[in-house]
Amino acid sequence: MSSKDSKQPYGFHTLAVHKGYEPDSQTGSLALPIHQTSTFVFPSAEVGGKRFAGEEAGYVYSRLGNPTVAALEEKVAALEKGEKALAFASGMAAISAILLGLVRSGDHILCSRGLYGCTFGFLSILKDKFNVDYTLCDMRDEESVTSSIQKNTKVIYIETPMNPTMQIIDLTMIGRIGKEHQITTVVDNTFMSPYLQRPLEYGCDVVVHSATKYLGGHGDLIAGIAVGKEDFLEEIRFTTLKDIGGILAPFDAFLLVRGIKTLGVRMDRHCQNALEVASFLENHPKVTNVMYPGLKSFPQHELAKKQMDGFGGLISFELKDGLEAGLSMMNKLELLKRAVSLGDVDSLIQHPASMTHSVVPKEERIKMGIADGLIRLSVGIENVEDIINDVQQALS
Ligand code: 3LM
Numbered sequence: 001m002s003s004k005d006s007k008q009p010y011g012f013h014t015l016a017v018h019k020g021y022e023p024d025s026q027t028g029s030l031a032l033p034i035h036q037t038s039t040f041v042f043p044s045a046e047v048g049g050k051r052f053a054g055e056e057a058g059y060v061y062s063r064l065g066n067p068t069v070a071a072l073e074e075k076v077a078a079l080e081k082g083e084k085a086l087a088f089a090s091g092m093a094a095i096s097a098i099l100l101g102l103v104r105s106g107d108h109i110l111c112s113r114g115l116y117g118c119t120f121g122f123l124s125i126l127k128d129k130f131n132v133d134y135t136l137c138d139m140r141d142e143e144s145v146t147s148s149i150q151k152n153t154k155v156i157y158i159e160t161p162m163n164p165t166m167q168i169i170d171l172t173m174i175g176r177i178g179k180e181h182q183i184t185t186v187v188d189n190t191f192m193s194p195y196l197q198r199p200l201e202y203g204c205d206v207v208v209h210s211a212t213k214y215l216g217g218h219g220d221l222i223a224g225i226a227v228g229k230e231d232f233l234e235e236i237r238f239t240t241l242k243d244i245g246g247i248l249a250p251f252d253a254f255l256l257v258r259g260i261k262t263l264g265v266r267m268d269r270h271c272q273n274a275l276e277v278a279s280f281l282e283n284h285p286k287v288t289n290v291m292y293p294g295l296k297s298f299p300q301h302e303l304a305k306k307q308m309d310g311f312g313g314l315i316s317f318e319l320k321d322g323l324e325a326g327l328s329m330m331n332k333l334e335l336l337k338r339a340v341s342l343g344d345v346d347s348l349i350q351h352p353a354s355m356t357h358s359v360v361p362k363e364e365r366i367k368m369g370i371a372d373g374l375i376r377l378s379v380g381i382e383n384v385e386d387i388i389n390d391v392q393q394a395l396s
Contacts, residue, residue, distance in 0.1 A: 012079065012195060013264045020074035020257065034254045035068045064242055068250040072257050073225070076215070079194040079260070080207050082227035086237055087253060091190065091210025093246030094224030096122050098208055099155065100240045101232075102184055105131040107154040112139050112169055114162030114368045116188070116210075117357040136364070139169045140300070142177070149181055159188040160197075161304075164316045164352045164376040165369040166291040168300040171307050175203025190214070190343070195267040196310045200227065213343030214313075217259040217266050221252045266345065266381055270313030273387060274379040278315045280388050286325070286395050289371075291316040313379045314342060316352075319395075323373040327351065330375065332394035335386055342378035347387055349377045 010018070021032045040059040042048035050056035059065055069087050077085040088094040099122070103109065111123065113136040126132040137148040139158060156178055160169040171187065178185035186206045187199035193214040199207050209215060211223035224246075226233065241247065248256075271294070278292035290297075293304035294311030304311060319325040330338055336347045340355050350356060353372050357365055379387065 015075070015078045016195075016263050017261045019078040020071035032068060032071050032254055032257050034250050035062075035066055036250050037066075038062050062250070063245055063247050064237070066247075066250050066253070068257075069248050069253040072248075072253040072260075075257060075260055076194070076209075076211075076225050077227055079198075079263075080189070080200060080227040081194075081198050082200050082207065082229075084230040084233045085225050085227045086233045086241060087211070087248040087256075088224035088226070088241065089246040089248055090222045091116075091208070091212060091224040092118050092122065093244075094208050094210075094226045095119055095188070097236055097240040097244060097246060098186060098206060098226050099126065099157070100244075101236045102155050102186075103132045106152060107132050108150045108152045109134040109155045109157055110145070110148055110150075110153050110183075111136050111156075112158040112160070112162060112167075113137055114165055114167055115157075115159055116163045116190075117352075117359045119157075119159075119188070120357075120364075121359045136367075139174070140167065142170075142173055145173070145177055149177075149183070153181070153183055156183050156185045157188075158186070159191070160199075161191045161293060161312065161314070162368075163191065164314070164356065164374065166191075166293055166298070166314065166316060167369065168293060168303050168307075170303060171197075171199050171202035171204060175199075178205065179203060191312055191314055192308060193263060193267055193343075195264050196271075196312060197308050202307065205229070206232070211256055212341060214267065214270075215260055215263065215343075216256050217263065217343060217345060218255075219341065219344035219346060219348075221255050223248050223252050223256055267310060267313075269381040270343075270379060271310040273381065273384045274313045274315055275311065276384045277377070277379050277387055277391070280391070281315065281317050284392075284395060286320055287317055288320050289318045289374075314376065315379060316374055316376045318371060318373045318375070323353075326373045326375045329391075329394045333390055334393070335382070335390040336377070342376075344378065345381045347378060347380035347382060349375065352376055 051058045051060050073085040123134045185204040187204045189207045190210045206228040209225045211225045275294045281287045282290045292315045336349050339348045340350045
């Protein structure tokens with residue numbers, strides 16, 4: 001479809017369905033073939049040498065590239081409006097490979113005060129073992145960002161909305177500060193997907209995803225993907241991806257390509273359902289502190305409207321009677337599943353303090369806004385009245 005792109009750019013849903021693969025001319029296979037191979041045969045010894053030297057294009061070995069994975073990378077790059085994408089075995093493989101590619105011993109990373117638990121865990125490894133320091137900072141305030149920049153700050157790393165508090169950071173501000181200070185800005189866009197937010201359009205440098213979530217959408221795979229400038233990602237491909245080896249398997253790339261075809265329609269439904277569930281929770285006498293960017297009561301509702309094309313499917317809330325009441329409510333659910341992860345067509349509910357963010361020390365967790373009793377609900381695409389009825393019976 002590339003020849004037509006320049007004449008009349010295709011819309012999001014069209015790119016989601018078609019980009020990255022044309023039915024192959026030999027067989028006409030409509031679905032993307034799964035190139036389940038570890039290695040690729042060279043037509044001659046000389047060609048093999050040239051491919052290794054980077055003097056001739058062509059596949060070599062699936063840890064360095066695979067056609068099924070390449071189709072996925074092309075599709076996600078187009079959706080995120082980036083030059084290039086690079087797929088990984090998990091979101092954490094993507095995040096760790098990108099950060100390892102950007103820093104060296106003695107450098108500093110400035111992070112949002114609010115990060116997925118294992119991202120926080122990886123920062124602790126960098127600090128304890130590799131002398132790469134980090135600071136968590138409240139990035140809702142520009143002054144606090146600029147005053148936290150150090151001479152050795154090489155990366156600004158953020159989540160927006162943050163997992164699980166849904167706090168939002170102004171992407172225009174982060175993109176601008178990164179350019180002004182020549183610091184690479186990395187945005188974890190997992191909670192939004194490219195359908196709802198495209199950080200590169202705001203001047204940020206790199207987007208990372210846990211593709212396990214909305215991109216895959218069906219709770220049947222673990223994957224990660226990074227999007228950004230071609231030169232940078234090719235360097236990552238031939239360093240921290242190749243030499244650590246956290247690559248995506250062809251079958252998982254196939255599942256992702258299939259999942260992404262319906263990303264936009266799924267996200268519309270997630271957003272509609274979540275707004276109704278959030279409004280129900282906000283009006284329930286036993287519930288307090290509902291965090292959903294689509295609610296008018298959400299402190300950053302206006303910023304959410306400015307930079308997000310929808311408010312997503314995640315809601316966090318507390319019960320007035322605290323932790324015990326929250327866990328008891330989770331145990332009474334019949335339709336909603338008690339499970340970590342998010343962005344699946346199934347509604348999933350979890351308790352961050354004891355699950356996704358249990359690796360974050362309590363003092364830091366509280367500073368992030370993750371109270372002991374906080375519950376996170378990933379609203380699926382079921383009939384919304386069934387989701388609400390289940391929550392209502394569990395609360396009563
Ligand atoms: C979770 N999150 O339930 P993988 N970035 C963000 C994430 O939410 C996650 C990752 C990266 C959850 C997973 S907790 C054991 C389950 C914003 C994952 C990491 O490596 O693909 O899991 O992505 O919040």
